[in-house]
Amino acid sequence: LLYLEAHEIDKSELLKSVKLSLSLAIGLAIVTMVAVSFALHTIWPAIPLAAALALGAALGPTDAVAVSSLGKEAALTQRQTSVLK
Structure with missing residues (x-):
């Protein structure tokens, strides 16, 4: 499904918002990784x-397929959908 989404994405929209997309992808992945790892380490010392950071990194990436399905229900604009994908 992810491979199909990569082929269906609007490349021109992606190029227009590449800076925003990269900052969200990298920034949110790091924030999710740190939050999950410290919460897990606090709950289960x-x-x-290091293992908690690895688990947080695995749970960090978003799924483009989930964005597509939520975008249909949430009435997102084309730009919002392309940035989130």
Whole structure:
């Protein structure tokens, strides 16, 4: 499904918003990784912080397919959808 979404994305919209897309992708992935890892390490101290960071990194990326399905219900604009994908 992710491969199909990569082929269906509007490339011109992606190029117009590449700076915003990259800042969201990198910034939100790092924030999610740190939040999940510290929450997990706080709740379950037996898990080393390095292992918690690895789990947080695995849970961080968003799914373009989920954005597509939510975009149909949330009435997002074309630009919002392309940036989130």
